Amino acid sequence: xxxxxxxxxxxxxxxxxxxxxxxxxxxxxxxxxxxxxxxxxxxxxxxxxxxxxxxxxxxxxxxxxxxxxxxxxxxxxxxxxxxxxxxxxxxxxxxxxxxxxxxxxxxxxxxxxxxxxxxxxxxxxxxxxxxxxxxxxxxxxxxxxxxxxxxxxxxxxxxxxxxxxxxxxxxxxxxxxxxxxxxxxxxxxxxxxxxxxxxxxxxxxxxxxxxxxxxxxxxxxxxxxxxxxxxxxxxxxxxxxxxxxxxxxxxxxxxxxxxxxxxxxxxxxxxxxxxxxxxxxxxxx
Amino acid sequence: xxxxxxxxxxxxxxxxxxxxxxxxxxxxxxxxxxxxxxxxxxxxxxxxxxxxxxxxxxxxxxxxxxxxxxxxxxxxxxxxxxxxxxxxxxxxxxxxxxxxxxxxxxxxxxxxxxxxxxxxxxxxxxxxxxxxxxxxxxxxxxxxxxxxxxxxxxxxxxxxxxxxxxxxxxxxxxxxxxxxxxxxxxxxxxxxxxxxxxxxxxxxxxxxxxxxxxxxxxxxxxxxxxxxxxxxxxxxxxxxxxxxxxxxxxxxxxxxxxxxxxxxxxxxxxxxxxxxxxxxxxxxxxxxxxxxxxxxxxxxxxxxxxxxxxxxxxxxxxxxxxxxxxxxxxxx
Numbered sequence: 001x002x003x004x005x006x007x008x009x010x011x012x013x014x015x016x017x018x019x020x021x022x023x024x025x026x027x028x029x030x031x032x033x034x035x036x037x038x039x040x041x042x043x044x045x046x047x048x049x050x051x052x053x054x055x056x057x058x059x060x061x062x063x064x065x066x067x068x069x070x071x072x073x074x075x076x077x078x079x080x081x082x083x084x085x086x087x088x089x090x091x092x093x094x095x096x097x098x099x100x101x102x103x104x105x106x107x108x109x110x111x112x113x114x115x116x117x118x119x120x121x122x123x124x125x126x127x128x129x130x131x132x133x134x135x136x137x138x139x140x141x142x143x144x145x146x147x148x149x150x151x152x153x154x155x156x157x158x159x160x161x162x163x164x165x166x167x168x169x170x171x172x173x174x175x176x177x178x179x180x181x182x183x184x185x186x187x188x189x190x191x192x193x194x195x196x197x198x199x200x201x202x203x204x205x206x207x208x209x210x211x212x213x214x215x216x217x218x219x220x221x222x223x224x225x226x227x228x229x230x231x232x233x234x235x236x237x238x239x240x241x242x243x244x245x246x247x248x249x250x251x252x253x254x255x256x257x258x259x260x261x262x263x264x265x266x267x268x269x270x271x272x273x274x275x276x277x278x279x280x281x282x283x284x285x
Numbered sequence: 286x287x288x289x290x291x292x293x294x295x296x297x298x299x300x301x302x303x304x305x306x307x308x309x310x311x312x313x314x315x316x317x318x319x320x321x322x323x324x325x326x327x328x329x330x331x332x333x334x335x336x337x338x339x340x341x342x343x344x345x346x347x348x349x350x351x352x353x354x355x356x357x358x359x360x361x362x363x364x365x366x367x368x369x370x371x372x373x374x375x376x377x378x379x380x381x382x383x384x385x386x387x388x389x390x391x392x393x394x395x396x397x398x399x400x401x402x403x404x405x406x407x408x409x410x411x412x413x414x415x416x417x418x419x420x421x422x423x424x425x426x427x428x429x430x431x432x433x434x435x436x437x438x439x440x441x442x443x444x445x446x447x448x449x450x451x452x453x454x455x456x457x458x459x460x461x462x463x464x465x466x467x468x469x470x471x472x473x474x475x476x477x478x479x480x481x482x483x484x485x486x487x488x489x490x491x492x493x494x495x496x497x498x499x500x501x502x503x504x505x506x507x508x509x510x511x512x513x514x515x516x517x518x519x520x521x522x523x524x525x526x527x528x529x530x531x532x533x534x535x536x537x538x539x540x541x542x543x544x545x546x547x548x549x550x551x552x553x554x555x556x557x558x559x560x561x562x563x564x565x566x567x568x569x570x571x572x573x574x575x576x577x578x579x580x581x582x583x584x585x586x587x588x589x590x591x592x593x594x595x596x597x598x599x600x601x602x603x604x605x606x607x608x609x610x611x612x613x614x615x616x617x
Contacts (some may be wrong), residue, residue: 086352121362123361124360124361125381129361138361138363139364140361140362141357141360141361223347223357223362224347224348224349225345225347226345226346228345238348240484241320241480241481241484242320243508244510251354
């Protein structure tokens with residue numbers, strides 16, 4: 001970086017500056033301005049209106065529901081993600097490519113379709129509809145449906161974060177642990193987990209951000225019952241549709257803050273533990 | 286492992302906390318623009334029920350495009366009461382056995398406690414001087430109306446336009462079709478529900494005229510300022526009858542039939558009729574209508590039965606898959 005360089009030709013320098021300007025302008029228009037609008041609109045009628053909008057019963061219920069859905073789906077996806085990454089990184093088996101494709105499926109399927117699939121499976125007219133009704137099990141238009149849709153949408157985040165890291169790390173340290181007499185769980189908690197912890201945290205963050213922010217899939221299975229099955233993104237849309245702009249943007253600020261917090265922690269992790277996230281540096285800690 | 290169990294315990298505690306309280310709960314699945322109406326109605330009904338029976342009733346609401354809401358109830362949304370935009374959507378729920386087939390005869394006035402009609406909302410001062418249906422297809426006019434496939438209001442809009450053109454051309458179907466086709470070529474965006482269309486027009490500033498429920502137009506004026514929009518009443522429009530019904534299968538399952546039936550009957554009471562009028566729905570009771578006469582302009586209306594037979598026929602002819610809307614909608 002500090003090495004003296006040959007001064008580039010002036011036209012290239014102008015091109016360079018223009019490129020930076022274009023990128024900055026683009027980011028301002030598409031990221032910074034919308035973010036600013038959210039906060040400006042939320043505080044348009046002052047702090048008191050903002051706080052009372054957030055303190056509304058329905059808004060609080062939406063926040064609680066969002067936290068509940070994330071609290072169930074994120075841990076499940078951590079368990080699945082670690083298991084899937086382990087299988088993909090450590091073993092050769094028939095159908096490995098297929099498993100990889102399945103893990104990526106939620107990235108390629110439209111969220112609305114993901115939600116609709118659950119309606120077709122568990123809705124009253126769906127494949128399991130009659131059985132569920134007979135046994136009085138509610139999935140669609142209730143919390144289990146929201147959780148299912150969220151799990152589906154956020155399924156790839158942890159696994160995709162871990163697979164490249166675990167592949168590059170190889171299994172030498174784990175094999176050493178086994179040779180020295182460690183049991184399976186002992187090896188996992190003493191060797192594997194410490195090796196992947198920062199990448200895992202990174203995956204959890206992304207998974208959580210998406211779980212709390214998901215709109216499309218959740219919208220299809222929610223039924224939009226106010227105070228019961230509306231998560232924060234759905235509540236934002238509803239408030240907006242009720243001409244309650246302060247309320248809509250107030251709840252939106254919470255989601256924006258979540259995104260900013262996620263971004264900051266992500267940046268921190270990348271800065272502090274970048275080597276362990278991108279690829280394993282032997283003896284790096 | 287201990288941590289895992291602890292987490293499980295925590296989660297189940299959260300779930301237990303999320304379970305509803307023990308009092309009677311009704312779910313009213315309604316269409317898009319009735320949010321303000323039912324907020325007021327519910328408060329009045331809850332107070333009345335408490336005074337008469339001493340029980341606490343909680344009424345939950347779900348709003349969305351009328352067709353979409355009917356679909357959700359068919360798919361298992363546990364509605365005790367449906368209050369939708371048009372009879373055909375309740376018929377769709379009834380055809381799956383959730384509601385008795387004769388639901389429209391169980392309550393007065395075709396089971397529609399209030400009516401509305403279709404009017405135009407234009408920008409203040411009516412800069413494009415839109416006065417009647419023919420003005421909507423003049424060059425450079427953008428018309429906002431939602432998608433008739435998902436929105437009940439949009440279907441009323443479509444039929445109002447068709448009915449106008451049919452009368453204008455002495456019952457000539459070809460000419461009516463040509464008018465409506467031209468109309469949809471002026472529509473830049475089809476929202477899924479009436480409220481979405483109102484927001485597109487009012488908040489996002491798209492289009493020159495919003496074809497809308499009268500109630501929605503008056504509400505937009507109240508919420509967003511009289512100095513922003515004018516209402517234009519066309520020479521002729523349709524009498525829209527949004528119906529209500531108790532969802533038999535669900536109330537029997539939830540054991541809520543008594544409350545649900547009292548709730549839909551309450552909509553016809555003088556108290557509720559006044560609330561409906563205040564929320565810009567035209568009341569059925571003549572005493573209440575007289576009281577709110579100044580609020581509702583005189584509109585020359587036809588009914589769906591006058592022009593189209595009934596909802597079932599209109600639905601099959603215009604809005605079914607491959608029917609007229611699919612042939613002449615935007616992009617044709």
